Amino acid sequence: MLLMILLAPGCSVILCSAAFAQADPLPSWNDGAARTAIVDFVARVTTPGGRDFVPPAERIATFDNDGTLWTEQPYYFQLAFALGRVKAMASEHPDWKARQPFKAVLEGDSKALAATGEKGLLQIIAATHAGMTTDAFAASVRDWLATAKHPRFNRPYDSLVYQPMLELLAYLRANGFKTFVVSGGGVEFMRPWMERVYGIPPEQVVGSSGVVKFQIGADSKPVLVKEAKVEFIDDGPGKPVGINRFIGRRPIFAFGNSDGDLQMLQWTTAGSGARFAGIVHHTDEAREYAYDRQSKIGKLDKALNAAAAGGWTVVDMKQDWKEVFPPLTTADAAKEAKP
């Protein structure tokens, strides 16, 4: 950067620095209380000598994923992945044609699927998430993302991320923050794509997990095999526990969108010094979805009350965001063009 400035023809250091400083780091955010709260907070904790200054090593920012960084309607995308996997794996499991809950998935019978309840869901998760190596599972996630499309938007699922939140992640990192995902989603489902999509490396993704076992394979090579046993649910009170376990220090900045994020936001704001808690409020039926207190997915009720009481920042998607989704990349568009 310095070299570019020094060498840029017809451009003095001072003028160019000013030009860089003026480039808007949050172009998809409308002016308003949410944007102002974010920018003010970042200025306060990064101003050397200021009362609220926080050393870079302690600038930990945590983000929920479903409904906070990408869409979670009309279902958690991990469920779409699991159902897609049932279809992809069906040829190896001929018995599934006659066996619930798999029969319902293969026939696209959502009523019969719903009738299998939580038990059916757990069977689907076990069949699609366990009994394979961690490498094979990661490959299955990438395969699914490369072809599957969202039913309403007809776009790849990993293009249904929120452009304003991508800008916020980059803005925080440019200001010395270390950005983490802390999600109820499966950690092995999230890691294969989050570095590419969010710029968040695997070691900064915290999530729910199943038991994994170390084995020496038939070829004498070690493998890690996923088992059909839940190990940790990173949701609700599990989020501060997951933060403690994986990160080992308290965030100063956290963003969520549902009651599953309440305890993470409480834990974040209960620390000393300047703290930021943000909530994405889904108010935009036209461009995305509108839901809160009554929603089956991403219910936002207690956390909305806590936000009002605690002065947390509530983002009104309809008012605060100029854009919701990023423009389709060439690669996405190519995927979209496929039948």
Next chain:
Amino acid sequence: MLLMILLAPGCSVILCSAAFAQADPLPSWNDGAARTAIVDFVARVTTPGGRDFVPPAERIATFDNDGTLWTEQPYYFQLAFALGRVKAMASEHPDWKARQPFKAVLEGDSKALAATGEKGLLQIIAATHAGMTTDAFAASVRDWLATAKHPRFNRPYDSLVYQPMLELLAYLRANGFKTFVVSGGGVEFMRPWMERVYGIPPEQVVGSSGVVKFQIGADSKPVLVKEAKVEFIDDGPGKPVGINRFIGRRPIFAFGNSDGDLQMLQWTTAGSGARFAGIVHHTDEAREYAYDRQSKIGKLDKALNAAAAGGWTVVDMKQDWKEVFPPLTTADAAKEAKP
């Protein structure tokens, strides 16, 4: 750096770059096979365009702690901490004077303590590691480090780290590696001091852990409380599992010193591309300790065979290290001077 070079009076870019390049990053390592293997590996994976080049994001290096980064004799230092805590907490527990295993600890009766066996040890760990908040526990670790001294070296425990390994950690980081600790030690015992001592932040420390629960305290503030229940043992086959869980990608460089590190080294070297596995072999009775195949603590037997078979790098402490421990800092010396 660039600006310093450009502005340094009487010093051309080329001359100064050469001077920087020539400063030895590993001054406490003698010339020899171990040092050469390390330097060659780093050169191979960091040379752009080279056959073995690894992008910085994938330069993950993992280190065992006990016996690899600091001394583990005559006992794991975490045990010394636990025994120290029993003494520090005794005034709040008058019954301990008459109750084993606490009575043995308070009377310094190592024979009676040994007689309480694993059950006694677990009672001591439970009493000193659980039933308190994570913040209170971290404070107790820092308090202990500030005053306790090693029985043989009469130095603070956190000064009994290996100077050559401190240099190796810094050298790897200067070459774009991200350094992690992956230890059987308790993660909450390690995090309060590793950033200061090793330059490794809490989020890059993987270890064994107990169950932690989120609670809203009496003052309506959320707390995390440690429970007397083991959650995860990060040792042996648990190390690749812990690496997968916390880091989410396979290291390209790993260092250990015992059979508890065997699976981590196997997992590391089984990946594709250039890989480095190192073992600290304790061969220096005069300056530290000498032990391997028969040791009760830090037993190195199977891993030594695997090193020979796999061409791993075995560091001969006596031959390969010019210095073992760093010079005492002023702060350490002040602690040492206390009666």
